[in-house]
Amino acid sequence: xxxxxxxxxxxxxxxxxxxxxxxxxxxxxxxxxxxxxxxxxxxxxxxxxxxxxxxxxxxxxxxxxxxxxxxxxxxxxxxxxxxxxxxxxxxxxxxxxxxxxxxxxxxxxxxxxxxxxxxxxxxxxxxxxxxxxxxxxxxxxxxxxxxxxxxxxxxxxxxxxxxxxxxxxxxxxxxxxxxxxxxxxxxxxxxxxxxxxxxxxxxxxxxxxxxxxxxxxxxxxxxxxxxxxxxxxxxxxxxxx
Ligand SMILES: [Zn+2]
Numbered sequence: 001x002x003x004x005x006x007x008x009x010x011x012x013x014x015x016x017x018x019x020x021x022x023x024x025x026x027x028x029x030x031x032x033x034x035x036x037x038x039x040x041x042x043x044x045x046x047x048x049x050x051x052x053x054x055x056x057x058x059x060x061x062x063x064x065x066x067x068x069x070x071x072x073x074x075x076x077x078x079x080x081x082x083x084x085x086x087x088x089x090x091x092x093x094x095x096x097x098x099x100x101x102x103x104x105x106x107x108x109x110x111x112x113x114x115x116x117x118x119x120x121x122x123x124x125x126x127x128x129x130x131x132x133x134x135x136x137x138x139x140x141x142x143x144x145x146x147x148x149x150x151x152x153x154x155x156x157x158x159x160x161x162x163x164x165x166x167x168x169x170x171x172x173x174x175x176x177x178x179x180x181x182x183x184x185x186x187x188x189x190x191x192x193x194x195x196x197x198x199x200x201x202x203x204x205x206x207x208x209x210x211x212x213x214x215x216x217x218x219x220x221x222x223x224x225x226x227x228x229x230x231x232x233x234x235x236x237x238x239x240x241x
Contacts, residue, residue, distance in 0.1 A: 001059060001114050003051075008041040008062035010048035020065065021086035022135060023119055023158075024072050024130040025112075027051070027143040029096030031068070036093060037062070046055070046070060049089040051115060057107035059115055065123075068215050075136040076185040077129070078235070082100075088119055093210060097142055104148060110111050112205050116158045128231040129181065130159035131206075138184065138202035140193065146209035160234075161207075162226040170223025171197070178228035181235070192216060 026049065028036035032152075033054045040048050040062055047073040052060040063069040071089030072082075080086060092112060094104060104112075119125065132148070133141045154161030170178060172192055179186035179199050186199045197214035206214040208223045216224075 001111065001118075003059050003061050006037055006041055006060055008048040008069070009043045010040070010046055011063045011067040013069045018066065019086055020088060020123045021125050022077065022083060022131065023116060024083060024087045024089050024131055024133060025126050025144050026071060026089065026091045026133045027094040027096045027145060027148075028091050029094070029098055029143060031099050032096055033093040033100060040086070040091065047227050049091040051088070052093065053108055053112045053115065054090045054093045055105050055108045057111035059111055072133060072136055073140070077131060077136045078183040087122070088125075090115065092144055092148075094144070097145065101145060104144075109149065109152065113153065113158065114157050116153065117156060120158055125159040126234055127154070128234050129156075131183070132202075134202045134205055135184065136198045138210065142205070146205045146212050148209075150206055150209075160227070160230060161232045162223075163211065165226055167222045167225035167229065169216070170220045170225055172216060173222055175200075175216055175221060178224050181228045182224075215238045 005156050006007055030036040037052055037060060048063050048069045050063045050065055050069050064087060065151045068084050069089050070084060072084050077084040133143045150159060153159050173190045176186045176188050176196060184199045187195050200216060201212050201214040203224060204220060207227055208220050
């Protein structure tokens, strides 16, 4: 894969240790790729990403992987705050919900898969730590959104996509606990409050994209149970070396 370079000044040092064990996917949410790349390289904007994948499959690198790019903002996943410190950020060119959200083209998906496969091979990034921006900031973000094909990515060895095994749909308290197991910052209120609905919407965008209404219907519930079971097993495996 050919990787083209643009230099973004928007990065700083990763904290001590410099571990990289997460991958965060975004869409650019701007009208054109050029406009997005300009912004990601603009010192005044104070945002960046390590990579940008254009719709024609061109891959740009803006920030060295060893440096902390500024892509996720205020964020949380599996107990980690400031996800930027431990992650690689990829911006996928798409106008997004604001400017005409559209299907991610084949050439773009292939390029993204090549890049992401290489990243999860070179860094210790487990499947449950390949996430979307909306997963780590569900109250603020929608990207990369419900048109993004997470299932396809998982088939190619990137990220998590449990099979359609039967799992009993949980009640709301259990659902909140399952969201937390997966990695979301989910409240434990025992009720379907506003914040919980936002987290459920983020979950649906990623794991049940055909309906994103924030309701705990049976399909969402059993999907939630299936994902939580798989992530629980992965996380337990990591804590017992
Ligand atoms: Zn984003």
